[in-house]
Amino acid sequence: MSAAKPENLKAADRILATAQELFYREGARAIGVDEIVQRAGATKPSLYRAFGSKDQLIAAYLEGERARSMAYFDEAAAEHPGDARAQLLAYFDALGRRASRDGYRGCGLSNAAVEYPDPKHPGHKVALAHKTEVRERLRDLARALGARKPKKLADSLLLLIEGVYVTGQVFGGDGPAKAVRGAAAALIDAHRAEPAGDEPEA
Amino acid sequence: MSAAKPENLKAADRILATAQELFYREGARAIGVDEIVQRAGATKPSLYRAFGSKDQLIAAYLEGERARSMAYFDEAAAEHPGDARAQLLAYFDALGRRASRDGYRGCGLSNAAVEYPDPKHPGHKVALAHKTEVRERLRDLARALGARKPKKLADSLLLLIEGVYVTGQVFGGDGPAKAVRGAAAALIDAHRAEPAGDEPEA
DNA sequence: CACCAATCGTACCGATCGGTAACGAGGTCA
């Protein structure tokens, strides 16, 4: 059952790569350190010398997820330079397609925040920092759009994003994720038209 | 450290009540059966006689969460009988306020689906069944609204709901959850006006 | 009283959890 892949990588790198895959697919709480080192072809002391503890390994894994996650924004920005609205729609379009694939497991950082609700946990801290960064990025885009209430628009879009993460892994291929691009477009346009007062009542 | 509350309840009931609280607050994977029975003032054989396994206890806990979750729809419906739009807005308004309270832990069913990604897990099954029921309920409301694309609107609203669940527990009291009512209103109105074609491109 | 069924607790199981002590192989630079 052991994979034992030397593949030119150092033990610490193999451990991290294996942890990335297993933590994301199965959840950090579901995977023990023994399984990680076994499938990485390494041993536990290598893990603990390189990462200190399982919690810190989780944090290292999440830092990788954070970079991967932010890259999606960069890609969308590169596709439509100077056009914030097109950037956002490209981002949501790609997100909806990713989330509709079978076996989708959502956002590793959101999942970790759910698995470790304690704000003092290293993994939870990384997740919160990342979500704050995403929120800021969305606000920048909302401002560039010319939205009347950029913070409100950014938060609304963030709700859609997190909703896709969860529903994408609960429902199969034909879940609500496919509606996210249209929903984002509707929210964006609503924030560019009238004074964003919610509605008659309230 | 033991609570030992006889409080007239049978062991099985105390165990379930304790499990509800601990599973929701800390996560099902984080809580062991020993801690549950200890704080319930019971013992493990009582747990296993009444529920069979920890997984089935999780499923029982989630069935309770399911009822609690659906009750929020009933409350909103009771407040504004015959007015689907007002029902939805009341639901989202209450949801946003719940999710902005400190210590909010989101939806136990969504959390369980994240903690147990295996579709064969009893807890995951309950979560999927519940989400499907919510989706259906939102579709009914969207149809009652007169939305042009009720399924799309329902899925968009479901994205907002799940987004609130996650962001509510990641961000503190001033998270994106406060924007959910306005976002829902914008999506609803967008689905009642123009032909819901997303936008020029695509 | 004797009997029985239901309910509960004591004590234990093997497996796995995260983490560590101690040792050995190999490279580098003096």
Add this chain to the structure above:
DNA sequence: TGACCTCGTTACCGATCGGTACGATTGGTG
């Protein structure tokens, strides 16, 4: 050569995991 440092190895730790065999207790019924 030898001291040093890095890396990986075997073997082990106490604690906790989910789960169970078996006995004690209880209340109702003949």
